[in-house]
Amino acid sequence: MHLKIQQADIGYNKTLLSNVDTHLNLGEVGLLIGNNGVGKTTLIKSILHQINLLKGDIFIKDKNIKHFSVKEIAEQIAVVFSTSLVPHNYTVEDLISLGKYIYYPFYFELKKEDREEVSHIIEELDLSQYKHTLLKNLSDGNLQKAFIGRAITQNAPIIILDEPTTHLDEKNKIIILKTLRKLAKEQNKLILFSSHDWRLAKEFADKIWYVKQGALYSGIVEDILLQHTELLNPTLFEINEEFVPPxxxxxxxxxxxxxxxxxxxxxxxxxxxxxxxxxxxxxxxxxxxxxxxxxxxxxxxxxxxxx
Structure with a gap:
């Protein structure tokens, strides 16, 4: 178990999630799913040790995250949040290259193999035509792909993404999710991404972490979907209370x-x-x-x- 959460209460001043016990291994893709406000982002920030647990422990490679330095966390986990500060004078290539600088003093130039890796990732993400485009001139979708590219170049064993497909059309969703799954399987990465759409799990994820009513249910995708049939029901939008479905x-x-x-x-x-x-x-x-x-x-x- 590369990432393990043990008997954890997660929240700020009050508990959002109680007695969380779950894990993910290298080579697995996990989908974190649940409604807005249930604690998905808080859980991610707890794994990054940006928020202290109210109870319990989180381990990476059997080491408690309490004992990781900020640099060690960055070496272990690459993260993409749904909203990020955009350095407008950077190009796509500049941003994706940033993932390499946790390994060097910032004033060092990247090695030839680093630059080749950045170019390969730009190509994989279908961003080649935007390689030298300023971030401020990108669409929301391509900007999100560029931030995901930066996380990939960080070469951390764990990649966590908070709502990575929010601004993407279907074509680009598939590009991102296929790239993430390929990384997990071919480079033995642990991928955890959050989303509102359970259908993404069926095609791209191995495990689901489902947040509901203050608890986290985890397991193989198909098991969790069948155990929680509300995920399969077409009830994404409740627009009137008088309607009782057939x-x-x-x-x-x-x-x-x-x-x-x-x-x-x-x-x-x-x-x-x-x-x-x-x-x-x-x-x-x-x-x-x-x-x-x-x-x-x-x-x-x-x-x-x-x-």
Missing amino acids: KITAPDTHKEMLYSLLQKNFQKDLSALQFELRDPIWLITHHSSIHLCESFEEIVKFVKTIH
Whole structure:
């Protein structure tokens, strides 16, 4: 166990997470997931020893983080926060090169192999055309990729990223997450990243750390998803309290689309309805009758007839 949290209470003046017991190994990708304000960033700052634990211990390579110097933490953990101070007069190459300077006095020039590594990372992140672009002229997405590049060049065994895909479109999300997984597997890195989207875990993560109601549940992705079915349900946005959803049997994407459609259009109890997609037809069961709909528009018209 390269990173281990043992019987830890995590928070500032009050406990946000109680009795946290979990770990990750080198070569693993972990997804830290949970709603805003539940303590994800506080947990990350605790691992970095920027916040003291209220109880318990955190170990890196069997050494308590309390006994690490700031430089030793930087050598062990590279981190990317969701908001970072942007040095506007730096180019993409300048920023990504910064990851190397924990190993040198700042006034030293990078070695040839360091510069080659920086160029390789820029290419991997699909930033080659922006290599000499000033950071202030980058889109939010490419700026985030540049900060992630800096963390990668730091060559720490652990990389922690707080909401790394927030400003990225689907193409760039996949580039980042494939790069992180490749690093974990080919260079034996421990990657921990936070996100609101459990679907990222299914494709890119080995373990989930799920924060819910003051506790942290951890384990293999598939186990945690099946144990906490609310992660699989299309309930990302609750826009009205009067809406009571029906039972929906369909692939996840169709399920989410139907859930959103019904919630937008109806403020009433629909629990007596059952929807089943038999592509391309929706079967709607209401009491003992079955109604067929070929489109979402037909579904809305039909549900409006039900009192």
